[in-house]
Amino acid sequence: MNLEQQDKQYVLQTYARNYTNFVKGVGSTLYNENGKDYIDFASGIGVNSVGHGNEKLAGAICEQAKNIIHISNLQVIEPQVKLAQKIVELSGYDMGIFFANSGAEANEGAIKIARKYGETKFDTKRYKVITLEHSFHGRTITTVKATGQESFHTPHFSPYPDGFSYEKSIEDVYKAIDEETVAVLIELVQGEGGVQPFEKEEIQKLAAHLKEEGILLIVDEVQTGVYRTGEFLASNLYEIEPDIITLAKGLGGGVPIGAVMTKHKEVLSAGDHGSTFGGNYLSTAAGLAVLDVLKPMYDDGLIDETLLYFSAKLKEIVNKYGNLFEKEVGLGLMRGLRAKSAEIQGSIIQKSMTEGLVVLKAGRNTVRFLPSITITKNEIDEGFKRFEKVLNTL
Ligand SMILES: *Cc1c(COP(=O)(O)O)cnc(C)c1O
Numbered sequence: 001m002n003l004e005q006q007d008k009q010y011v012l013q014t015y016a017r018n019y020t021n022f023v024k025g026v027g028s029t030l031y032n033e034n035g036k037d038y039i040d041f042a043s044g045i046g047v048n049s050v051g052h053g054n055e056k057l058a059g060a061i062c063e064q065a066k067n068i069i070h071i072s073n074l075q076v077i078e079p080q081v082k083l084a085q086k087i088v089e090l091s092g093y094d095m096g097i098f099f100a101n102s103g104a105e106a107n108e109g110a111i112k113i114a115r116k117y118g119e120t121k122f123d124t125k126r127y128k129v130i131t132l133e134h135s136f137h138g139r140t141i142t143t144v145k146a147t148g149q150e151s152f153h154t155p156h157f158s159p160y161p162d163g164f165s166y167e168k169s170i171e172d173v174y175k176a177i178d179e180e181t182v183a184v185l186i187e188l189v190q191g192e193g194g195v196q197p198f199e200k201e202e203i204q205k206l207a208a209h210l211k212e213e214g215i216l217l218i219v220d221e222v223q224t225g226v227y228r229t230g231e232f233l234a235s236n237l238y239e240i241e242p243d244i245i246t247l248a249k250g251l252g253g254g255v256p257i258g259a260v261m262t263k264h265k266e267v268l269s270a271g272d273h274g275s276t277f278g279g280n281y282l283s284t285a286a287g288l289a290v291l292d293v294l295k296p297m298y299d300d301g302l303i304d305e306t307l308l309y310f311s312a313k314l315k316e317i318v319n320k321y322g323n324l325f326e327k328e329v330g331l332g333l334m335r336g337l338r339a340k341s342a343e344i345q346g347s348i349i350q351k352s353m354t355e356g357l358v359v360l361k362a363g364r365n366t367v368r369f370l371p372s373i374t375i376t377k378n379e380i381d382e383g384f385k386r387f388e389k390v391l392n393t394l
Contacts, residue, residue, distance in 0.1 A: 025052020028379040039383035042358045046223050046370040049250035050293045057253045060289035070280040079284040090232045096265035099279025103222035103248035104138025106258035110218050110244045117267050118182030126182035127163045134193030170202045183216035188234040191223040194363025195329045195336030207240040216243040226250035227294050227373050229332035230307050255286035307332045313384045321391050336366040357386040
C-alpha cells in the first residue's frame with residue numbers, strides 16, 4: 001500500500017486531503033519526498049509563525065524535551081508562568097491567562113468565563129453570546145454552534161448548546177442585545193470566512209457600547225494573534241481593550257497550544273476549569289521561543305517591512321490579473337485575493353501545488369495567504385513568480 005492508500009484505510013477521512021508528502025522544511029520552503037521544493041504561503045494555516053526548521057524554536061523544544069516535557073497543572077510550571085507574563089506584557093493589557101491546547105479549546109474557556117460572569121455579575125442570569133455570520137470559532141460542539149455558518153450546524157451532531165445567535169453585521173449586533181446577553185464574540189479579521197477585516201471605527205464604537213452596557217467583548221484572535229496583523233494582537237491594531245481574548249495558531253510555532261486571557265481574573269476559581277496538557281513545559285517553552293524570535297523582529301520594524309512587501313505584491317497581481325480577481329483583502333500577513341468565481345479559486349489552489357506553491361482557500365471565492373511571519377523577500381518573490389505562472393495558465 002502507498003501512503004495515500006494507508007491514509008484511507010487507517011485514518012478517518014474527515015479532510016479532503018492533498019497527498020503531497022512533505023518531509024522537510026527550511027524557513028518558508030517545503031520539500032516533498034522526491035526533493036521537489038514548494039514555497040509555503042500557508043504556514044500550516046497560520047501556525048508555523050517562525051517558519052520550518054527554526055533553530056531557536058527547535059533548540060528550545062529539544063532542550064525542554066530532554067528535561068521535562070510534562071508535569072500536571074497541579075504543580076506550578078515555570079515556562080508557563082513566564083509565557084503568561086510575556087504575553088500579558090506584549091499585549092499591554094492587565095490580564096490573566098489560562099492555557100489550553102487549541103483554538104477551539106481556548107474559545108470554550110472564553111465562553112465558560114463569560115457564562116460564569118453572566119451568572120455572578122447580574123441580578124438575573126445572562127448567558128447568551130452573539131457572534132457574526134461568516135465567523136469561525138472551532139469544531140467542538142459548542143464552538144461549532146458559536147460559528148456563524150449554517151452549514152456547520154448539521155443535524156448530525158444536534159442537539160447543540162443553547163445561547164448562540166448570529167448577526168449579519170456589527171450594526172445588527174446592537175439590536176440583538178437583550179437582557180440575557182452576556183457577551184459578543186468576534187474576529188477582527190474573519191479568517192475562514194474570507195479574510196474580511198472590520199472597520200476600526202465600527203469596532204471601537206461597538207467596544208465602547210458594550211463597555212457601557214456591561215456586556216463582555218470577546219475577541220477570537222486564534223488566527224489574528226501573535227503578530228499576524230503586524231501588531232502583537234489585532235486588538236492592539238484596532239486600539240480596543242477586550243474583556244477576553246483567545247490565542248492559538250501562531251503561538252507555539254506548530255506545537256499545539258491555546259490561550260484564553262481576560263481582565264476579569266477573579267471570575268474562574270479553583271475547580272471551575274482545567275486541562276491535563278494545557279500549558280505544559282513543552283508547549284510553553286515553544287511559545288517562549290516563538291516570542292523570542294518575533295519580538296525583536298517587530299521592534300526592528302522587520303515585520304512591517306515584510307507585510308508591506310507582501311501587500312505590494314498582491315496589489316501588483318490584482319492590477320495585472322483583473323480578469324481573475326476582484327480585489328485584495330485582509331490585513332498584515334493575513335491576506336486574500338477575492339477571485340471572480342469559486343472555479344477560479346479552486347483551480348488556482350490546485351495548480352499552485354503543481355507549480356510548487358502552497359496557498360489556502362477561505363470563504364467561497366478567496367485565495368488565502370498566511371505566510372510565516374519570518375518569510376524572506378526572496379521567498380516572497382519566488383512564491384509570486386510561481387503564482388503568476390499558475391495565473392498565466394488560466
Ligand atoms: C483556527 C481557528 C479556530 C479553531 O482553532 P483549532 O485550533 O482548530 O481548534 C478558532 N477560531 C479562529 C478564528 C480560527 O482561525
